[in-house]
Amino acid sequence: MTTTSPPSKQERGIASITKGQARFAFIVLLAINILNYADRSVLAAVQTKIQPEFHLTDTELGLLSSSFLFIYGLSTLPLGIWADKSIRKNIVALCVGFWSIATTLAGFTHNFLQLFLTRSVLGIGEAGYAPASLSMIGDYFPKSQRGRVLAIWSIGNIIGTAIGQAMGGVIAITLGWRWAFYLVGIPGLIAAFLIWRAVEPKRGAFDQEEEDADSASMGHGSIGKGFGNTLKKIIKIPTYWILIGAFIASFFTVGAAMAWMTTYIVRDFHLSEGAAGGVTGGTLAVGSLIGTLLGGWLADHLQRRMPQGRLLISTISFLLGAPLTFIALSIHDLTPFIGVFTLAIVTLSLCLGPLNAVIQDIIEPEMRATAIGIVLLVAHVLGDAASPLLIGIIADHSSLRAAFLTTAPTCLLIAGLICLIGLKTVAKDMKAMQARLESAQENG
DSSP: OOOOOOOOTTTTTOSOOOHHHHHHHHHHHHHHHHHHHHHHHHHHHHHHHHHHHHTOOHHHHHHHHHHHHHHHHHHHHHHHHHHHHSOHHHHHHHHHHHHHHHHHHHTTOOSHHHHHHHHHHHHHHHHTHHHHHHHHHHHHSOGGGHHHHHHHHHHHHHHHHHHHHHHHHHHHHHTOHHHHHHHHHTHHHHHHHHHHTSOOOOTTTTTSOHHHHHHHHTTOTTTTTOHHHHHHHHTTOHHHHHHHHHHHHHHHHHHHHHHHHHHHHHHHHOOOHHHHHHHHHHHHHHHHHHHHHHHHHHHHHHHTTOTTHHHHHHHHHHHHHHHHHHHHHHOOSHHHHHHHHHHHHHHHHTTHHHHHHHHHHHSOGGGHHHHHHHHHHHHIIIIITTHHHHHHHHHHHSOHHHHHHTTHHHHHHHHHHHHHHHTTTHHHHHHHHHHHHHHHHHHO
16 A cells, blocks of 8 residues: 655644634635535436436436435545545545536536436545544634534535525526536635635644644544554444434435425425425525524533533434424425424424534544544435435335325434433543543653
8 A cells, every 4th residue: 555654744734723714714614515515405406307308217316316425425434534644624625626526517417327427426526525624623613612613514514405406496497407517516616725725723622732732633543553443442432323323314314305305395386496496495594594503502502511412402403303394294285384394494403513513522533534434424325325215216106295204204203312312321422532532641
């Protein structure tokens, strides 16, 4: 295997970072997250136009989304390992540029196979973003702010989805579906340049004493000894398994909704693609903005009172969201559907920041990107990579309403019950991580 010399101190981000530099990098990472979800969700907004042109079944439409998510899931782990060993901002820049080109190329396709391949390539590009960016954010801001900061970052998930759904539907009607891919793909190249110009943060800058942050930023320790040793440490953390289970169940529902919700609204409420995209995008934007900000604030507030605070908010989020989702999917009139669906999104968005912050709370800085990569690999492959295809198969034999009703509420309930179990383990695992950090400092 080819070996490389370790990055220089400047490349590793050993130089101190000002608050302004941290904020600039965070704003760019937030913008990239918006583009991340806009690029992946635009297909759902225009697939009712593509389906008759390419003569596709619902199963084939589901396969287009599943192929992206499956490749995405498989790629997150190696890219996460890379992020723990290398300069994260450069990895993000490379991935953003790669997926932006793939998105643009989707507009030039003329059959199912070509579109299938471009969506699969998109998965490779987007897979490297979350592990590297979440690891960076954990090193830009203090632990006491992580719930709120990650909540704001997570808003990008839904804002991007809302933009992709709403703008994609309108563009498909006015300019044609191909232009939707062109217009959401090109801005990513600008974002790639901006994050490349950002300053790399120190690894573990807010998890240990300042004088020890330099050694953490080296990326040595368990990572330096190999992925096997890192994996051995991670899998011994009970709460980590809890998070994997919760992510699998929740990702299944999210993947199905992102792939099919606009089409569901077109078919069941007889709206145009533009109007349906507006409903999907509007409810997602309003609901997620309220829920994500509220969830981040509540989680950080509770975390100061109890170590289970962030996971408790996540538990409540899923257990409230499950019945509200069932009620929304049972409604046949558009206006009450919008109201209940928005409320469901508010409750489900409460967990977006806190659940990601829990990973930061129980995993050492030098292992976080790898740990996030493992979570995303398993959650995508077993969760949202399967759900669009499964929903399409059920819809071909029944209806989209039946497909959603039989899967989404159940998965959300399971996620809530899994998080409930984690309330018994998270405090112990947080203390164990701090003990490991203190031991490493004493031995270093």
